[in-house]
Amino acid sequence: MEPPAVGRWTGQMGARGTMVEINFDGLIGPSHNYAGLSFGNVASATNAGAVAAPRAAALQGLAKMRRMMALGLRQGLLLPHDRPHAPWLRALGFDGDDEAVFAAAWREEPALLRNAFSASAMWTANAGTVSPGPDTADGRCHLSVANLSTMLHRGIEAQETARQLRLAFRNERFFAVHDAVPAGLGDEGAANFMRLCPRHDAAGVEVFVYGERHEGGFPARQSRAASAAVARRHGLDPTRVLLARQSEAAIAAGAFHNDVVAVANEHVLFAHEQAFEDRGAVLDALHAAMPGLIVVEAPANRIGLEQAVRTYLFNSQLITLPSGEMTLVLPAETRDAPEVWRWLEEVVAGPGPIDRLEVVEVRESMRNGGGPACLRLRVAVDEAAAAAIDPRFLLDERVCDDVEAVVARHWPEAIHPDDLGDPDLWRQCRVARTALLDRLGFSAGEV
Numbered sequence: 147m148e149p150p151a152v153g154r155w156t157g158q159m160g161a162r163g164t165m166v167e168i169n170f171d172g173l174i175g176p177s178h179n180y181a182g183l184s185f186g187n188v189a190s191a192t193n194a195g196a197v198a199a200p201r202a203a204a205l206q207g208l209a210k211m212r213r214m215m216a217l218g219l220r221q222g223l224l225l226p227h228d229r230p231h232a233p234w235l236r237a238l239g240f241d242g243d244d245e246a247v248f249a250a251a252w253r254e255e256p257a258l259l260r261n262a263f264s265a266s267a268m269w270t271a272n273a274g275t276v277s278p279g280p281d282t283a284d285g286r287c288h289l290s291v292a293n294l295s296t297m298l299h300r301g302i303e304a305q306e307t308a309r310q311l312r313l314a315f316r317n318e319r320f321f322a323v324h325d326a327v328p329a330g331l332g333d334e335g336a337a338n339f340m341r342l343c344p345r346h347d348a349a350g351v352e353v354f355v356y357g358e359r360h361e362g363g364f365p366a367r368q369s370r371a372a373s374a375a376v377a378r379r380h381g382l383d384p385t386r387v388l389l390a391r392q393s394e395a396a397i398a399a400g401a402f403h404n405d406v407v408a409v410a411n412e413h414v415l416f417a418h419e420q421a422f423e424d425r426g427a428v429l430d431a432l433h434a435a436m437p438g439l440i441v442v443e444a445p446a447n448r449i450g451l452e453q454a455v456r457t458y459l460f461n462s463q464l465i466t467l468p469s470g471e472m473t474l475v476l477p478a479e480t481r482d483a484p485e486v487w488r489w490l491e492e493v494v495a496g497p498g499p500i501d502r503l504e505v506v507e508v509r510e511s512m513r514n515g516g517g518p519a520c521l522r523l524r525v526a527v528d529e530a531a532a533a534a535i536d537p538r539f540l541l542d543e544r545v546c547d548d549v550e551a552v553v554a555r556h557w558p559e560a561i562h563p564d565d566l567g568d569p570d571l572w573r574q575c576r577v578a579r580t581a582l583l584d585r586l587g588f589s590a591g592e593v
C-alpha cells in the first residue's frame with residue numbers, strides 16, 4: 147500500500163527560531179507485560195507478575211502523541227520490535243522453527259523467553275543519544291544507538307533500533323547514525339543526556355549523566371566512558387560538554403536513569419535537589435557554560451527522592467509551545483500526590499520560566515517504570531532536515547487514526563505472566579506488528 151501522506155512544514159518554523167524539536171514516541175508493542183526484568187527499577191519490581199493491558203497501553207501512548215500534536219508540536223513514532231525475538235533465542239542454542247524455539251525456551255529457560263518477549267523498545271528515550279546540528283563539528287544531527295547492555299532484555303534492542311534509525315534518518319546530508327558503543331560500557335541513550343541552549347537553533351551545552359557502580363547496590367547503567375565516547379563520535383566541542391555524575395542517593399532510591407530526576411529544555415533545567423552527586427560543582431559548571439540558565443529545583447524537604455521516583459515528577463516532557471510558553475507534560479501520578487501537585491502549582495504561579503502544566507495518562511507504561519519522557523526521543527531539526535526524515539515515521543491525525551485501528555483490532559487486551567508460554571500469544575504479537583508495518587507502508591524485512 148501507499149505510504150501515508152504526512153503534512154510537512156510550510157513556511158515559518160514558529161516563533162522560536164529556525165529549528166523545532168520532534169518527539170519520536172515508541173508505540174507500545176503488543177507484547178507489553180510485567181515480567182519484573184529491571185533490577186533497580188522500583189515500578190518494574192513492584193508490578194512483576196501483574197496482568198498487563200497492551201491494547202490500553204498503546205492507546206494511552208497514542209493519546210499522549212495526539213495531545214502533543216494538539217499543543218502544536220511535531221510528533222513522530224518508532225515501531226515496536228519483533229517480539230518474542232527468535233534470533234536472540236536461537237543465538238542461545240534453541241533451534242527449530244520459531245515456534246519450536248519459543249516452546250523450548252519456555253520449557254527449559256522461561257526467564258530467557260521473558261526477556262525475548264519484552265516490549266521495552268517503547269521507551270525510546272533509551273533508543274539513542276541525539277546531538278542536533280548546531281552542536282556538532284560537521285553541522286549534521288548525530289544519533290548514537292544505545293547499547294542498553296546493563297539489562298539483558300534491553301540489550302536485545304540495539305540492532306533493530308539501529309535499523310529503524312538508519313531508515314528514518316538515512317539522509318546523510320543531514321544525519322549521521324552511529325552504531326552502539328561496544329557492550330560492557332553501558333549506554334542508555336538520551337535518558338542520561340540533557341541539552342541546554344538559548345533556543346533549539348543555537349549551539350548548546352550537552353550534559354551526559356553517568357553513574358558509578360557500588361557493591362550490593364542497584365546497577366549504575368550509564369558508564370562515564372560510554373558518555374565520553376558518544377560525545378567524541380558526535381564531534382562535540384569539548385568545552386561545551388559536561389560529564390556529570392548522578393547521585394548515589396538517586397540511584398539507590400530507584401532513579402535508574404537521570405531522566406527520573408531531571409529534565410532540561412532550552413535554557414531551563416528542572417531537577418531534584420539530589421539529582422547530581424556533586425550538586426554545587428555541576429550547577430556552577432552549567433551556569434558558567436550556559437549564561438542565562440535557569441534552574442528550577444525541587445528541594446528535598448518538599449519532595450523526597452522516593453516521592454519523585456513514585457510519581458515520576460521529573461520524567462515529564464518539558465516543551466516549548468509554538469507560542470513560546472514552556473509547558474511541563476506530567477504523568478497523572480503527580481496529580482494524585484497532593485504534596486507534589488501543590489509544589490507544581492507554586493512553580494507555575496511563581497515568576498519562573500514554566501508557564502503551564504499538562505497531565506497525561508500513561509499508567510500501563512508507568513507500572514514498568516516508563517513515564518511520559520521515557521516514551522520519547524527528541525530530535526531537533528531545521529526545516530530541510532525535517533523534510534529529509536522518512537515520512538512513515540511521522541504522525542498526523544490521520545496516521546494516528548490508522549495506528550489506533552490496528553491497535554484496537556490486533557493488540558492483546560490482557561497479558562498474564564503465564565500467557566508468555568502460549569503459542570496463540572506468540573502468533574498474535576507477530577501478526578499485530580506485521581499489520582502495523584503494513585498499514586504504515588513498511589515492507590517485510592525493512593525493519
Ligand SMILES: N=C(N)NCCC[C@H](NC(=O)CCC(=O)O)C(=O)O
Pocket residue numbers: 179180181182183184187190191264266269271272297300337402403405406514515516517519520521
Ligand atoms: N527512564 C527511561 N528513560 N526509561 C524507562 C525504561 C523502563 C524500563 N523498564 C523495563 O524494562 C521493565 C520491563 C519489565 O520488567 O518487564 C527499564 O527499566 O529500562
